[in-house]
Amino acid sequence: MLAFIGGTGLTRxxxxxxxxxxxLETRFGAPSAPVxxxxxxxxxxxxxxRHGDPHTRLPHQVNYRANLLALKEAGASAIVAVNAVGGITAATGSLVIPDQIIDxxxxxxxxxxxxxxxxxxHVDFSWPFDRALRDRLRIAVEAAKAPWxxxxxxxxxxxxxxETAAEIQRLEQxxxxxVGMTGMPEAVLARELGLPYAMLSLVVNPAAGKADREITMAEIEQVLHDGMAGVRRALAALAANQPSP
Structure with a gap:
């Protein structure tokens, strides 16, 4: 069964x-919310x-092991994780389907x-995101008619x-x-469980030092509101086109 993990802006x-x-209660404790x-x-x-419903857990406080194991025990066969991120080179408001990650x-x-x-x-993590699932996700994002x-x-x-502007400069180099705060260890834990995993990231603001003015929370919330509509359309399209078991 296809599973979705919702981040900031997507608690439902x-x-x-x-x-x-x-x-569920796993051997690593309870997940952030019921599955x-x-x-x-x-x-x-x-x-x-991912952060609970309502949103209460900071990224470093999330029990990623319990979350992933709970999804596995509930019958997940593949996972698409949604996250709100800052754009280093990616444009604000766009959806990104990453193919690599640095922890x-x-x-x-x-x-x-x-x-x-x-x-x-020791799991092979050379290519952290499942290629076939990314292919399906690309088709779904195209169907959602969102910038990506x-x-x-x-x-x-x-x-x-x-992050500081200097840190973003290093990350770009x-x-x-x-840039986000929840991609790891989520991605590698999915790999350890043998679950195909892909990300759909919404760029909600320019990363530090990438804008010529201060970014307000009101602007970020507006991008979240508008962008998550595209995310929801993409997830619906992906669900409707699941391969036969």
Whole structure:
């Protein structure tokens, strides 16, 4: 079953017909919110609000292991994660389907296999986002008729503060095009669980030093409002065109 993880601006999905809420408890604790099972465009889907519903958890406080394991236990077979990001080279208001990620976070639980009795596991993470799922997501974004960018590198920073202009300059020199705080360890945990994973990132503001004036929260909220409409259309299109089991 296709699963969606919603970030800032997407704690719920319009048009989702809810059948059941799974209040799961995993061996790593409880996820941020119950896993919602329902139908979107007539197709079965799962949904989880990454930061809780309502939004209460900062990026470094999210129990990513519990979130991913809860989705797996609820029947997820693939995951599309939505995030609000800053644009380093990507334009504000556009949707980005990244194909690479660089992890700048620290202190987060980034593996399921760090217990004393767990096996020693190293997963191949050369290409962190599933190619086939990205192909389907591209078609869905095209159908949503939203401005978008195919490919790009997501810089995962620790937060919760935003970056300095100097840090953004370094991230750009490293080859990043967008910056967010939730991409890792979410992506690698999905890989450890064998779940195809792709991102749909909405650029809500220019990154630090990339605008010639101060960006206000009102402007960001407006971009979130307008851009998430395109995200919802894309998710609905993706759900309606799931491959046969």
């Amino acid at each position: 999905i319009d048009g989702l017909v809810i059948h059941q809420r799974h209040a 919602v099972e329902g139908e979107l465009n007539g197709a079965p889907v799962l949904f989880l609000a 700048y976070t620290w202190g987060r639980h980034s593996t399921f296999f760090d217990g004393a009795d767990d096996p020693l596991v 960018q195919d490919g790009g590198c997501y810089a995962a920073t620790q937060g919760p503060r935003l 490293d080859g990043n095009s967008i």
